[in-house]
Structures are given as structure tokens and as C-alpha cells.
Amino acid sequence: MAERTFEDISKYVEWQSQNKCKVLNAKPEHTFNDLGVEVRVWNVKTDTDGSWWVVEGDEVPMNLYPQGAYYFGTDEVYSFHMGIMERMKNSEYRPEDFVKAITLNDDIAPQLFRKLKNIANLIDSAIEIEDFQAIGVQCREILIELGNTIYIIEMAGEDEQPQASNFKKKGEFFVQFYLRGSDNSDYRSIIKKLTESTWDYANKITHSHNATFYEASTCVTLCTSLVGVYENIKQKVFDPISQYKCKNCKSKKLKIIDDESGKDGIVKTLLLQCEECEDITEVIFGNKN
Ligand SMILES: [Zn+2]
Known part of the structure; x- marks a missing residue:
């Protein structure tokens, strides 16, 4: 990015000003680079809207601060600006980070990852009972999609094929198919319980009239971790000698x-x-x- 000029800074301050001011003078007062990025603090004087500090730099959003009342010097305004930017960066909620954290960063089928990201986002703004029910519906959809992702018709063997949306049955066949033998019996049993309870819980949220953020959030966490669990089984299968x-x-x-x-x-x-x-x-x- 090219360095900003007097014109850029003037335009920014005149645009931000409530008082339709005109910039009389603007010069870079101090340049900092102790945090690894170059940040400039401009000293700006206007005709009708007082004096301002403008902080800007490479990869640093531009902002302005009034001189005098609160920010006496460039050091102060610089620390304040970088502090705010750092906080904004850290408090930014990224649903994909939530999904990755719960699934231990496993590779997840893209259509599932997209849907998981979507509910991790929805839960953040859910307020009304309809919002929580909608999250239950989305969780169900994710589980049905998970069923479709893991299941192939050979898994049923001689048994009747499960219906398209029968996630529980598809999960059961998948587990039977891949996790055989007495060595796997504890693993099979916990996955069966987790599969059934997650499905039942998502259905419950869908019809609940008293679900709160906490139940809906539990449902999202359960669904997300179940996707991770099935991903783990696949990895175990395709790492056959482990x-x-x-x-x-x-x-x-x-x-x-x-x-x-x-x-x-x-x-x-x-x-x-x-x-x-x-x-x-x-x-x-x-x-x-
Ligand atoms: Zn040996």
C-alpha cells in the first residue's frame, strides 16, 4: 500500500467531521514501528472542528482522535489506537475457529464444514424461541448430511437399506462396517450412544418451547463434535495399520x-x-x- 498523503488524511477528516470542517494543516507528527508495523500519527488542524490526531499505517485501520481533552500526545494516542485494534482482532468471533477447535482441526467434508460454520454463526445471534428451534432444524440437517457422507450401500450387507434421512441407522451400519471385533466394542458403544443422543436432542430442540441459548448451544456443540468423531473413525480406517x-x-x-x-x-x-x-x-x- 502506498503511503497516505496530505490529501488522503484531509479527505478522511473532512468526511468524518460532524461540523463540515476544512482541513487547514496536516503533517505526520510521529512514526512508530515497535510492533513490527509502521504506524503514523498525523497532527491535523481544521477551521471549525478543532485539532485531531489521525492514526494510520500499513495493515492498520485509520482512525481519528480529538486533541486536547483526552489525547495530549502522539505516544498516548498511538498506544490507545493499537490497544483497541488488538482487542477488536481478539474479540472477533470466527465460527470456523469454533468448528475447528471442537473437531480438533480434522479435515471435514466441505458441505458439512459450511453447514457447521453456519450454525456456529447462527447461535451467536439467536434470541427468540424460533431461533433456537431453527438451530435444532439445522442440526438435524447436518446429521442427515453426515449420514449421507459416511454411508455407502454396501455397509448394510444383507440388511434392508436405511431410508435417506435415517441418520441413526446409517451411523450404526457405518460403525459395524468399520469397527469390528471385541477390541472396538467400547468405541462402538460410545459412538452409538453419542449418535443416538445427538439425533434425539436435535429433534427435541426443533420442537422445544422452552429451549434457551444454553440448550441450543449444547446441541450445536454435540453435532459439531459428532462430525469430528465420524471423521476420526474414517481416519482410523484409512490409517489401517495404526x-x-x-x-x-x-x-x-x-x-x-x-x-x-x-x-x-x-x-x-x-x-x-x-x-x-x-x-x-x-x-x-x-x-x-
Ligand atoms: Zn517384530
């Missing part, structure tokens, strides 16, 4: 030396070689088809 150790020396330093995939593209068997003892471990993934 759960195995060498059958000979129990080391987890395994590398894949061969794999075989089914026609659905999902890996069925893996040959893992131990980097410690060179023993080979074969892993066969449970798959109904």
Missing part, C-alpha cells in the same frame, strides 16, 4: 509391503513387515461382502 503390532516382537513399527483391495476400493488384506524383527503379519479386514 491398531496393529508385530505378532512376533509386539513392535508398532510396521510397514505395508503388500495390499489387496476389493472391487469397492476398500482394502481387504494387508501384509505388514516389522522393522524390528522383519517378521511378517497378515491383516484381514472384516467385510461382509
Whole structure:
């Protein structure tokens, strides 16, 4: 950005002034760069609206402060200006940060991320009961979308296909499909509980006549974390060797030396070689088809 000129500063002050003043004189009184950005404080005199300090700089929004009554010198006005800017920066609510924090920054399908960001934003301005109900509706939509994102028809195996909006069932099939065996039984059980209670709670908020900000906020947090949980399962599945150790020396330093995939593209068997003892471990993934 080019440095601002006398004309820029004059125009700004004349535009901001309540008294339709004219700038008589404006000069940069002091330049600061102790915070890593160059910030200039201008001394501005007007015909009918007194004297002003104007603070501006690279990447620093311009603002003006009256001289005399409150701001005696350039040091003072500079500290004050930078303090305000810093606070504005920190108090700025960014819904995507909320989503990222709860989901531990996992990669989330873009259509889900957009919707999560949207409700994280809505909750901030929700006041009336209809606002909270609308958040419940949005949460339901997110869960249905999550169901569509995680589910493929092969997951039902011999069972009847779930209805398009049956998120609970899709979640159940997904978990059965990917998290097999007794090692995963606690994990399966907690995800099932979380899935069912989140869905039920979103439905409850949708029809509630006494939900407050706190219940709606809980619902948003539950939905967001559930998306993160399913993302975690996918990562566990696509990081197939994370759960195995060498059958000979129990080391987890395994590398894949061969794999075989089914026609659905999902890996069925893996040959893992131990980097410690060179023993080979074969892993066969449970798959109904
Ligand atoms: Zn080994």
C-alpha cells in the first residue's frame, strides 16, 4: 500500500467531521514501528472542528482522535489506537475457529464444514424461541448430511437399506462396517450412544418451547463434535495399520509391503513387515461382502 498523503488524511477528516470542517494543516507528527508495523500519527488542524490526531499505517485501520481533552500526545494516542485494534482482532468471533477447535482441526467434508460454520454463526445471534428451534432444524440437517457422507450401500450387507434421512441407522451400519471385533466394542458403544443422543436432542430442540441459548448451544456443540468423531473413525480406517503390532516382537513399527483391495476400493488384506524383527503379519479386514 502506498503511503497516505496530505490529501488522503484531509479527505478522511473532512468526511468524518460532524461540523463540515476544512482541513487547514496536516503533517505526520510521529512514526512508530515497535510492533513490527509502521504506524503514523498525523497532527491535523481544521477551521471549525478543532485539532485531531489521525492514526494510520500499513495493515492498520485509520482512525481519528480529538486533541486536547483526552489525547495530549502522539505516544498516548498511538498506544490507545493499537490497544483497541488488538482487542477488536481478539474479540472477533470466527465460527470456523469454533468448528475447528471442537473437531480438533480434522479435515471435514466441505458441505458439512459450511453447514457447521453456519450454525456456529447462527447461535451467536439467536434470541427468540424460533431461533433456537431453527438451530435444532439445522442440526438435524447436518446429521442427515453426515449420514449421507459416511454411508455407502454396501455397509448394510444383507440388511434392508436405511431410508435417506435415517441418520441413526446409517451411523450404526457405518460403525459395524468399520469397527469390528471385541477390541472396538467400547468405541462402538460410545459412538452409538453419542449418535443416538445427538439425533434425539436435535429433534427435541426443533420442537422445544422452552429451549434457551444454553440448550441450543449444547446441541450445536454435540453435532459439531459428532462430525469430528465420524471423521476420526474414517481416519482410523484409512490409517489401517495404526491398531496393529508385530505378532512376533509386539513392535508398532510396521510397514505395508503388500495390499489387496476389493472391487469397492476398500482394502481387504494387508501384509505388514516389522522393522524390528522383519517378521511378517497378515491383516484381514472384516467385510461382509
Ligand atoms: Zn517384530
